[in-house]
Amino acid sequence: MPIEVGIWNVSNGVKRVNFTPIASEKKLEEILEKDISIISDDLLLVGRQIPTAYGKYIDLLAIDQEGNIVIMELKKQRTPRDVVAQIIDYASWIQSLSYDEIVQIYEDNNGAPLEEAFIAKFNTGLPEEINKSHQMIIVSAELDYETERIIQYLSTNYGVPVNAVFFRYFKEGPEEFISRSWLIDPNVVEEKSSISKQDNKKEKWNQQDFVVNFDDDQYRSWSDAVKYGFVSAGNGKWYSRTLDSLFVGARVFCMIPKSGYVAVGKVTSSSVPLKDAEVEVDGVTMKLIDCDLQASNMKHDLNDLDRCEYVVRIEWTKTVTKEDAFWIAGLRANQNSANKLRHQYTIEKVSEFFGL
Known part of the structure; x- marks a missing residue:
């Protein structure tokens, strides 16, 4: 069933904030053109209203850090069949584009090289191969039952990497708000997008295991992580943003770079800035920044949400010292800092080491 989203102002009594689909559709175009991170922080906008070879125009085209292409189409009051058929048609054209063609599309729309924008966004160079796979996202102010049914059918039965995200725009006096809801977990759709004719030998992800790199240095201490039950990353969004992929219940294999794997555990909270992170100490909930931390500079840039340390709480199953x-x-x-662990050999050997 389509998800119903509502917002109530409870600062002085209880009053529902008004929502209108037409206002939301108009606001969506303005907002997404300015800041694509509202859909995902792991996207670089390639352009909007991209002309295809068939005389049609893609509303929004983006690329992620792995070089995969994301096609976004605003529903704009069209029928479900029309918008689903349209985005699939766009995908059939996108899949044939070469590396140079994607680079040229970016340059035509932005007047600058894709390579430079990619480094600025992700702090790493453009992959040697791009457009190996793609995702399709239908963007709407409301999700009707027919659109949901078609997307679920294509995704569940045929593994088509299509999803829907719907936003609602609310206004209360001078204050403006926007909410976002996904039809399908984006991690599930991302996994389906990697299963293609060009990539069918890649190991599949089991949808639970991650590797977390933990730098044992002045910014974070492995002894702190073991004692208080957490992993962390910071000093820039490129380092901390991948912690957002860790969901409650996921299993993490923690390793210290240049040393090896030191722990396995279960995620118990989402990523939050250090100043908001809480841990359990002898049955008492405490702010992590108030604990006796060994890391001399973990509290760096506390009020800078781009550079501060981000923390994910972990319930450790087994740990060893850095030396072991x-x-x-x-x-x-x-x-x-965090990435999906697909390699079955690594899972088996590390699990065997920790006696799982």
């Missing part, structure tokens, strides 16, 4: 870290040839690692 596990590493053998053939294990996989990744430069991101």
Whole structure:
């Protein structure tokens, strides 16, 4: 069933904030053009109203850090069949585009090289291969039952990487608000997008296991992480943003770069800035910044949400010291603070080491 979203002002009694689909549709176009991060912070906008070879125009086109393309189409009061058919038609054209063609589309729409914008956004170079896979997102102010039914059918039965996100725009006096809801977990759709003819030998993700890189240095201490039950990353959004992929209940294999795997545990909270992070100490909830921390500079940039440390609480199953870290040839690692662990050999060997 379509999700119903409402907002109530409870500062002085209880009053529902008004919503209108038409106002939301108009506001959506303005907002998404200015800031695509409202859909996902892991997207760089390639352009809007991108002309295809068939005389049609894609509302919004973006690229993620892995070089995958994301096609977004605003529903704009069209029938479900029309908008679903349209975005699939766009995807059939997008999948044939070469590296150079994607780069040229960006330059035509922005007047600057994609490589420079990619480095500025993700703090890493453009991948050697882009457009290996793609996702389709239908953006709407309201999600009707027919659109939901079609998307669920294509996704569930045929693995089509299509999703819907709907926003609602609310206004209460001078204050303006926008809410966002996904039809399908974006992580599930992302996984389906990686299963393509060009990528069918890639190991599938089991939808629960992650690797977390934990730098044991002046900014964070492994002894603190073990004692208080957390992982963290900071000093820039490129380092901390991947912690957002860790969901409550996910299993993490923690490793210290250049040392090896030091722990396995379960995520018990979403990523939050250090100043808001809480931990349990002898059955008492405390602010992590108020604890006796060994890391000399973990509290850096506390009020800077781009550079401060971000924390995810972990219930550790097994831990070892940095000196006893596990590493053998053939294990996989990744430069991101958190990333999906697909490599079955790594899962098996690390699980065996920790006696799971």
